[in-house]
Amino acid sequence: MTFDPTSAYSGVRGFNFQPDWSCNGVGIWLKFDAQQYRAQIARAKVLFPKMNTLRIWLSFDAWCEDSGLYLQNIHEAATILAEEGLKFIPVYFNGWFGLPSFGGFVSETLAWSRETDHYAPYRAFLRQSAQAIASDAILLHDVSNEPFNNAWGLKWRTEMVLDFMREMSAELRTVTQLPITVGSQGLPAANTMGITDIKSEWGDIDLLAPYVDVITLHPYCIPPMTDAGHLDYLTRVLSYLSQFNKPVIITECCWAGKTDEERLPFLQIELSHYVKLGVGFCAHALWASPVADLHPLDDGKGIGYAGLYMAFINSDGNIRKGHEIFNSI
Numbered sequence: 001m002t003f004d005p006t007s008a009y010s011g012v013r014g015f016n017f018q019p020d021w022s023c024n025g026v027g028i029w030l031k032f033d034a035q036q037y038r039a040q041i042a043r044a045k046v047l048f049p050k051m052n053t054l055r056i057w058l059s060f061d062a063w064c065e066d067s068g069l070y071l072q073n074i075h076e077a078a079t080i081l082a083e084e085g086l087k088f089i090p091v092y093f094n095g096w097f098g099l100p101s102f103g104g105f106v107s108e109t110l111a112w113s114r115e116t117d118h119y120a121p122y123r124a125f126l127r128q129s130a131q132a133i134a135s136d137a138i139l140l141h142d143v144s145n146e147p148f149n150n151a152w153g154l155k156w157r158t159e160m161v162l163d164f165m166r167e168m169s170a171e172l173r174t175v176t177q178l179p180i181t182v183g184s185q186g187l188p189a190a191n192t193m194g195i196t197d198i199k200s201e202w203g204d205i206d207l208l209a210p211y212v213d214v215i216t217l218h219p220y221c222i223p224p225m226t227d228a229g230h231l232d233y234l235t236r237v238l239s240y241l242s243q244f245n246k247p248v249i250i251t252e253c254c255w256a257g258k259t260d261e262e263r264l265p266f267l268q269i270e271l272s273h274y275v276k277l278g279v280g281f282c283a284h285a286l287w288a289s290p291v292a293d294l295h296p297l298d299d300g301k302g303i304g305y306a307g308l309y310m311a312f313i314n315s316d317g318n319i320r321k322g323h324e325i326f327n328s329i
Contacts, residue, residue, distance in 0.1 A: 004278075005215070005238060008247035012139070012280025013329070014053030014087075015044070016252060020315060023290035025059025025094075025103040030066055032073035038080050040287055040317075045084065047319045048312070048326055053139055054081060055089040055251050055282045061103040063125045071132040082137035089251060089282070090133055091183065092126055093144035093168065095151070095161065098292025106150060107157040110164050119164065123171050130175045140179040140214055142251065143168050147182060148204050162207050169211045179213035183251055202240055209244050217279075218252040220270070227269045234273055250274060250281035256310040258297055260321040263309070267325050275329050283326065288315040 019037055022028045044051060056077065062070040081088045094104035113119050130141065147165055151157035169180055184204040209215055217237065221230040241248055253274065255266040274281045285294055288311040296309045312323045 005241045005244070005246065005248040007278070009139075009214070009249040009280040010278045012053050012087075012249060012282065013050045013326075014055065014089075014280075014282035015048075015051065015286035015312065016055045016057070016282055016284045017041075017044075017286040018057065018289040018291040018294060020287055020289045023100045023102075023292070024061075025057060026062045026065055029059050029062040029070050029073050032076065034073075034076050034080065037077060038084070041080065041084050041086070043317050044286055044313060045086075047324075050327060050329070051086070053087045053089065053280075053282060054286070055091060055142070056081070057091045057094065057102065057145065058129055059103055060093060060105070060122065060125050063129065064121070067125075067128065071128055074129060075132045078133035078135045078137065082135050087137055087139040089139050089142050089181075090129070091142040091145050092129060092172075093122075093147070093164075095147035096145055096149040100290070100292060102291060104145075104150075105164070107154075107160045110160050114160075114163065119167055119171075122164075122168065126168055126171050127175050130172060134176075138176075138178055140181055140249075141172055141176060142216070143172060143180060143182045143212075145183040145252075146185055146218065148207075149185070158207075165208060166211050179247075181212050181214040181216045181249070181251070182208050183216050183218065184208050185218045202237060205237075205241070209246065213246060215241055215244060215246050215248045217248060217250050219250060220253060220255045221266055222255055230269055231273050231276075234277055234279075238277060238279070248279060250279055252284045253281050254283040254310065256293070256308045258309060260323075264322040264325075267323065271325060271329050283312065284310050285312070287311055287313045 019028060019040055021033060022031060058074060094102060097104055113122065143165060147161045148158060151161045165182055172180055205215060219234055238248065253270050256263040288295055293308040294311045312320055314320055
């Protein structure tokens with residue numbers, strides 16, 4: 001029998017969630033507002049009754065600033081998620097940089113830490129964070145969001161990040177028995193990673209698959225990709241993944257434009273394909289926020305690249321035009 005990689009998490013219907021009071025991880029977790037956090041989640045449950053999972057980004061930078069307050073606040077957030085009856089996926093590190101920067105690692109800092117203390121601060125952050133949020137509500141642990149996003153093109157950067165992912169995955173296994181993933185992009189990117197001996201066109205998947213329990217995709221339908229091209233891409237990558245005998249989940253999806261009208265075709269294309277192929281997903285992202293790509297051009301904040309507006313709920317707490325398509329899937 002051929003292994004079906006989509007089966008274990010096929011029922012996941014969720015979002016990435018950034019609350020709306022800060023543009024980065026330090027502000028989110030050190031200025032944590034439990035009442036507002038709960039209210040935004042409760043409102044989202046009304047608007048999206050099929051929502052059952054949230055992907056929550058943590059912050060090494062906030063831990064460095066005030067570890068005690070940070071750990072207290074992520075514990076409270078985990079408690080709220082459990083009380084609201086939602087599963088969640090904590091994301092510990094981040095290799096993606098938007099504008100403004102959410103906070104993340106760079107290869108130079110990782111290289112210095114590896115040589116001086118074998119990633120000791122990162123290990124401490126990982127252990128303490130996992131212990132602070134320990135809950136039956138955790139679906140799986142995500143070591144890092146898109147770790148190779150700032151490593152393309154140079155072999156040493158790719159190898160540095162891969163070493164960090166291996167070490168952090170092993171470290172996380174010392175404090176949890178739950179499944180572990182890494183937020184890989186699932187891109188045909190072998191030649192842009194500076195590595196020529198990758199097994200296939202699926203560059204970051206081949207690198208990460210040996211160290212995770214669940215394989216993650218971020219299969220955005222990015223122009224000029226078409227409806228047919230996106231379906232072909234998904235079909236091919238899921239077929240390739242079946243050889244690993246590991247489940248697959250999509251933890252970021254749903255490309256966007258500047259306006260509601262620009263985004264709706266992407267929602268229709270992507271969501272219909274994920275349902276057709278039976279793979280669970282977390283759309284990006286739940287709520288309008290100062291975080292990069294989560295606010296419209298005319299929001300008055302004047303920050304960040306506003307070429308993408310990826311929230312499903314506007315800042316007034318109402319669902320964006322057409323985004324109720326989430327409820328029809």
